[in-house]
Structures are given as C-alpha cells and as structure tokens.
Amino acid sequence: MQHKTILITGGTSGIGLELVKLLAPTNRIVFCARNADMVAKTQKEIPNTLGITADIQSDNDVKKLYHQINERYGMLNVLMANAGVANFVDYNDPLPSNSLIDMDINFGGTVKLINQFLPLLRSSENPAVILTSSILAKVPVHSMPIYSASKAALHSYSQSLRAQLPFLRVVEVLPPLVDTPLAAAIKTNDKLSPKAVAQKIIGDFEKGKTEIYPGRAVIANFMSRLAPKKIEKMLNSL
Template sequence: MNLVNKVIVITGGTSGIGRQIVEQLQAQNTIIVVARNSDRLEQLNMRYKNVTCFPADLSDPGSYKPLSERIQAEFPRVDVLINNAAIQNEPFFTDPDFEYEKITREINVNFTAVCALSYLLIPALNSNEAQSIILNINSGLSFVAKKSASVYCASKAAINLFSQSLSYQLENTNIKVLQAFIPLVDTPMTQGRGENKMSAECAAKSILKGLKQQNPQNDIGKIKVLRILNALTPSLAKRLLKGS
C-alpha cells in the first residue's frame, strides 16, 4: 500500500510508538488520532494541520459506538485502522497492591476496543473499491508469556487469534487484516524495565514498512529470533521470557 493521501485512524497516537507513527505519516496523509489525554491531543492538533483528534477512553466500552459514529460522520472513508493503544499492569495477582478493578480496564483497552473498532469502522473501511487495512499492533508476549503482566499477555494472545479469524471473515472484501509483532520498545509503558530496547522511532518505521508491504505477520527485531526459538526449543523460549 502506498501511504500517500490515505485516511488513517490510530489509537494511542499521543505517545510512544503511536506518536512516532503519527509523525512519520502526517505530512502526506490525513491522520485521525484517538486517545484519552486531551492535553496531548490538543498539542497534536496545534502542531500538525493534517491531524484530527478524537478524545476517548478506550477502557469504557460505552465510548466505542459514539466514537466510531463521530469519526465516520467526518470521515466516511477510512483507508487504514491501526489498533495501537495498550496498557500493561505489572503487579502479580498475589501482590498486596494488586488492583482487581484494573483487570477489566486492561482487557478493554488491549482487546475489547480492538474488536469493537474493527467492527464499527467496517463501513468506512469498505466504502470504496481500494484496498483498506486493519493493522493490529501485537507483541512477542502473544505467543511466549512472561511471569508478570498476565492480563497483558492474555490480551495479546487473544488479538493474535482474533486477527487471524477476522482475516478469514474478510477474505471476500477489500479489507486486509495485518499484525505487527514488536519487541521491547522504549516507551512510557516500558519505563524502568528491561534493557537494550528498540527505539519507538525505529519500531514505527518497521511497522510502517510491513504495512506498506501488507505483511500479514510482521515480526520486528528480536521477535524473528524469538519465533524461531519458540518453534525449535519452546522450553528455552519460555525460560528466557519468564522473567523479562
């Protein structure tokens, strides 16, 4: 896909990888950013003329339908939907400070919103004969879990199978479903953990390269090695990721 003069919706586009994707695409495309932080959205609006912002709390399922209706009222055609927004809670279920209420919020942001927006924006994605794309940003933790962040791991695993199934359902439409599997990236979400992280700028470039090539499974950086290792010696892959 030639990423020029496209209408692109991206969730979680105000920081980290999402912000880098916005910056790399905004000059030649119309970018619709969905995020919760109104101050950051306002900054994007002021900085980039081709960026339109829609505030929404994706942890609230009640926000999905009104959000999609607002987007499609202003943009009847959408060429690309990038489901990028995600949160990751680290405490173990056995920790005294574990907050039970965060389970539903994490699942909603990481998975429910992906399903809902993919469905609700189908009319706009299918509005013309040109190719359109749903791109779900995923993680190596979707197929090899770590000890912490169990809800995050589960939600990413769910996105993996959801993406595969949805691609089957949309085979006879103009919509393709792609995934980008990213390694540990230096973003606000990963602050204070891990070493040798990929930069958000580099991750965004690799994600967009896979999008242009319409790669159904874009393994980025160390994910290529992890997938091979998991196929050949899954027990070793599990040991390596367990405490990451």
C-alpha cells in the same frame, strides 16, 4: 502509505505518536487517546492531523469517534488499533479491583473499535486493520499475565478476522520491548526505539506482510516454535 484516511489509536505517545508523525505528511490522519491535553498538544505539534479525545474502552466514545470520522470524511482506509496499557499482576498479592484492565483495553477495546468501524472500512478503498499486538502473544511474560493473555487473544482474533473477511487486510504487529512510557518500568537498555518500530510497520505493510516482527521479535518468534521453553525462560529472566 499515501493518500489514505487513517485512524491511529493511542496517537499521543510511543509507537502511535511516531506513526502519526511519519504518516501525517502524506495521509489524512485522525488519532485518539484519553488524555485531552495530550491530544490537543499532539494535534498542535503535527500539522495535518485531527485529534479526538476518546477511550476505546467506552462504547459511547467509540461511537462518537466513528460519527466524527464518518461525518467529516465518509471513509476510513486504515484502522491502526495501537492503543494499549500494560500492568504487572502478581497472584501472590491481593488483586487490584481493575486487574482485568489490560484485557479490557487491549483486547476488548480493539474488538469494540473494529465492530464499530467495519461497515465504514467495508465501503472504503483497499481497507486494512493494523493491530499492535506484542511478541508476548507468542511467549508470555509471567509478571504480566493479563497483558500477555490480551495479546495472545489479539493474535488469535486477527487470524479469524483475516479468514472471515477477505476484503479486509488484517495485519498484526508483534514488537519486542520498545522504549516508550508503557515499558518504562522494565529496566534494560535493550529496547527498540518507537520510531524504528513505526518505520518497520510502514515498510512491511507496503511489502504486503501479514505479521510484522520488528527487531529481535523475529528471533523470539522463531524460537517460540523451535525452542518454546528456552525463549520463555529467556524473556522471563530480563
């Protein structure tokens, strides 16, 4: 990926931060996140980047993000809709008031972004949207019902978007467990590094892949079709 104008949401941490680091030397990178201090720190540390504080859940922030990119560059080749959150929800306990937050950010926020940026993508060269979904789109983890459902929704949504918009390359990334703050509460040594995921995304994008399965997600995806109950049991025994 070279000489492109790229927006990476969630660019201050984990997979998004690694994407920013890898792509900044050869592309024009804009990234966003909610925490203004982290945005400023990341922009300072990684040359050739523009950080914007924005919450993808907010209509206003998404509009402002769009206007800043449109006014400054007038184009967007790649939208990396990567920002996300993950929360445990246990229906045996009283539900927190924000129990739908994973759906609102991971699915609602991503759709909001795409709605806003579609005209700019349409008028740019070789436009693409890369959505960071999860292998949980195919196999739910029961302790994260809303998170798993938000990724299943993204999977379905990317299929429809791809079919409706032949001008737009729609790529879905379905990682397994990755060693980032988002997955810190899941205690296992079997996590992929965010750098390996970012490298896989860039490599497979260049190979023309439509769905990208980093690390063991390849096996999990295969098993979700061949032995769905078995893989569901395996992923839920971690």
